[in-house]
Amino acid sequence: MNDDSRDDAAMHDAANDGEAELLFHEIAPRNAAPELRSRVLSAVSQELSKGTASGIRAAPSWDRRIGTMAAATVVLAVLFHQWAIGTTEHNLAVLAGPRPVPRQESELVEIVESVTGRGTGDWVRQRLVKSRRSRPPAISHRMPDWERLFKDLEI
């Protein structure tokens, strides 16, 4: 029996089983060489120790990344808010002139002046102006400016 006819016979047998895959199930695959295990695990061990020795820090988790991004967004929003207020103040000052002194402040300065003299009254006025500049204005404080601006635009 030559090689070809032997092959034919074997194939015919396999085909008669009804499933070509049975052919493969009947022959045992060759396994990995035993020495490969120690070689691979040694390389893995080297890689693991490299990571530890070089002090590679754990990658930040997604929770931490999201937290950092949220914090950065809040800081940016606050800075942008401050910048927007400053710009609006500046533009309004250019358009409508300096903000009028609130009536309560004028009355307070007048009382101080009447009791302690003009010098102290000026000092109190400057302090009040400085303190007003350092805090963001409430929208209601700006209403007269807006009204004046809209009136000017209508004209």
Place this chain on the structure above:
Amino acid sequence: MQTLGERLAQGEQAAFAELYDACADRLQHYLTLRLGSREDADDVVQSTFVRLAQSRRRLMGIENLIAYVFKIARNESADWLRRKGRESLFLSETGSELLFQNVQDDQSVHELIETAMAALAKLTTEQREIVELKIYGKFTFHEIAEIVGVPQGTAATRYRTALERMKGWCLEGPQ
């Protein structure tokens, strides 16, 4: 109790040994079929595990670790072939001893091996890969689809076509 994925992610050496024992034989067989050489397959098995160790933190969230290992090995073997400037080659019938345990004394086994090699040679590279993963890798079509990167239906169709082709050849004999 920690899962294997969690232990791997923590860099536990014993976990890597466990993973190796679970898939090394099948992986080596698959890579030998892809690369046509047991030595090259050994190199790629090693580079696959080194790659897994490098990106171990990702392993925590992997549902099917064995399929994932095969997927990485497939990519590694593709890189290896690209570096060597050649394509996947199929072992000739004389290379059957690289894939199968050949019992020299048993003539019937020897014949079966020769037949299997001849049948595999009739298939396309893609079909051969699916047959290997299904029969010796013992993967489901879902897992094969994940490894090879094709839809599950395509994997199943390729497998059925390959079997029909081999069966047809077995019935009709070599042309």
